[in-house]
Amino acid sequence: MMQADVKLDTVGYFCPMPIILTSKKxxxxxxxxxxxxxxxxxxxxxxMPAWCxxxxxxxxxxxxxxxxxxxxxxxxxxxxx
Amino acid sequence: xIATQQIEPTTTLAQLQESKPERVTIVLLSGxxxxxxxxxxxxxxxxxxxxxxxxxxxxWGLNTIRRRGATSSAKDWLRRMFGLLNKGGADALxxxxxxxxxxxxxxxxxxxxxxRMPGVPELMQTALDLGVRFIACTTTMGLMGITKNTxxxxxxxxxxxxxxxxxxxxxxxxxxI
Numbered sequence: 001m002m003q004a005d006v007k008l009d010t011v012g013y014f015c016p017m018p019i020i021l022t023s024k025k026x027x028x029x030x031x032x033x034x035x036x037x038x039x040x041x042x043x044x045x046x047x048m049p050a051w052c053x054x055x056x057x058x059x060x061x062x063x064x065x066x067x068x069x070x071x072x073x074x075x076x077x078x079x080x081x
Numbered sequence: 082x083i084a085t086q087q088i089e090p091t092t093t094l095a096q097l098q099e100s101k102p103e104r105v106t107i108v109l110l111s112g113x114x115x116x117x118x119x120x121x122x123x124x125x126x127x128x129x130x131x132x133x134x135x136x137x138x139x140x141w142g143l144n145t146i147r148r149r150g151a152t153s154s155a156k157d158w159l160r161r162m163f164g165l166l167n168k169g170g171a172d173a174l175x176x177x178x179x180x181x182x183x184x185x186x187x188x189x190x191x192x193x194x195x196x197r198m199p200g201v202p203e204l205m206q207t208a209l210d211l212g213v214r215f216i217a218c219t220t221t222m223g224l225m226g227i228t229k230n231t232x233x234x235x236x237x238x239x240x241x242x243x244x245x246x247x248x249x250x251x252x253x254x255x256x257x258i
Contacts, residue, residue, distance in 0.1 A: 012197045016126040020207060023129035054130040 002061055002076045004036030005029065011040045011072065018044055019051050022077065026057065029079045034060060037075045040067075048075040056081045104252040105134045106245065111258055112141030112169075113177035114186060114201060120258045121204035127254070128211035135237075135252075136208070137245045139218035142258075143227050144169040145201060146215060151231035160226030167225060171202040171233075209235045216240050 008025045010018040018039045026035055037048065045062060052059040060076035105127040109120045120136065128134045138146050147169025155161045179185035193200055199207065209215070214237040222228070222239070229239065238244060249255045 014196065014198050016122050016129065017199065020125055020129045020211070023131075023211075051130055054132075 002036070002063065002074075003034070004076055005033040007036045007038065009038050011038055013039070014041055015043045015047065019047055022048070022051065023055070026077065026079055031079055031081075033079050035077045035079065037077065039073050039075070040070060042071070042073070044073050044075055048077065052077060103132045103254075104248065105132050105254040106137065106249040106252045106256070107134070108137045108139065108245065108255075108257045109142035109145065110140050111177070112144035112174055114174040114189070115177050116258050117142070117145045117171075117174055117201050118204065120256070121201060121208055123256065124208050124213050125204060125211060128208065128213050132253075134208075134211075134213040135216060135245075135248045136213060137216045137218065137248075139221045140225070143217060143221060143225065143232075145171050145174060145205065146217060146233050146236065147227065147231055148233055149173055153226045153231055154228045155226035160224075162226070164226030164228075164231070169227075169231070171205050172200065174201055205233075214238070216244060218242075218245075 006025065006029055008021060010021050013021070018037060018041055022035070022037050029035055037044070048062070049059045051057075058078040058080045060078050062076070063074040065072045065074070105124070107120050107124055109117060111117065124134050124136055144167065149170030149172065151169075153161050153164030155164060174186075175183070176186045176189055179189070190200060215235060216238045217232060217236050217240075219239050219241055
């Protein structure tokens with residue numbers, strides 16, 4: 001289990017909302033803090049690393065959990081700039 | 082005394098790249114709900130990635146940035162009439178297929194709402210909030226009897242093809258939708 005400083009719940013939101021909400025939320029973090037983005041959109045598995053690569057933040061990892069309604073993804077992003 | 086400055090080429094280049102974000106330009110010609118949605122999803126996604134995004138609205142694409150119910154103040158009656166018949170507004174766009182006199186579009190909007198998917202008005206507001214620049218094509222505005230006072234607030238520029246090309250020339254991604 002990865003530890004995060006701030007958690008962002010985007011469950012129920014489709015592309016591009018999780019990424020947009022992430023880009024807004026990350027501004028509130030201090031350098032080096034880790035943001036956990038929770039989503040049920042499978043696209044986040046590819047989109048979050050791509051977003052990190054473009055914006056210069058660090059993708060720490062991705063966890064997948066099985067919920068009743070289907071898989072839930074947790075992406076961990078470290079504010080790096 | 083003349084002050085001379087030492088320039089380190091690699092850092093200067095890095096700084097230059099830093100200050101010149103990647104650019105995306107999108108021409109929205111279509112006034113269809115599905116196409117407008119695709120355009121705004123790409124625009125907001127790119128803006129969230131830190132890219133500089135410019136959207137150029139022309140022909141039916143202008144309908145997305147029209148205020149609903151605003152009446153044209155075009156000088157001649159033919160264009161005023163056209164502005165009246167051609168309904169605008171981000172929440173009034175038809176689907177390119179399956180519109181079925183409004184029924185199909187209503188169904189799609191209901192499904193979107195049920196799934197908490199943002200519609201065109203919400204996506205457009207998000208785009209504006211993220212700093213996406215909107216350019217309205219003056220030529221087609223004139224043709225279609227669309228006057229400035231009938232468009233939403235937040236339009237960055239009223240311009241023509243040269244403005245678009247000047248921006249697109251520097252773009253990494255240029256889309257025509």
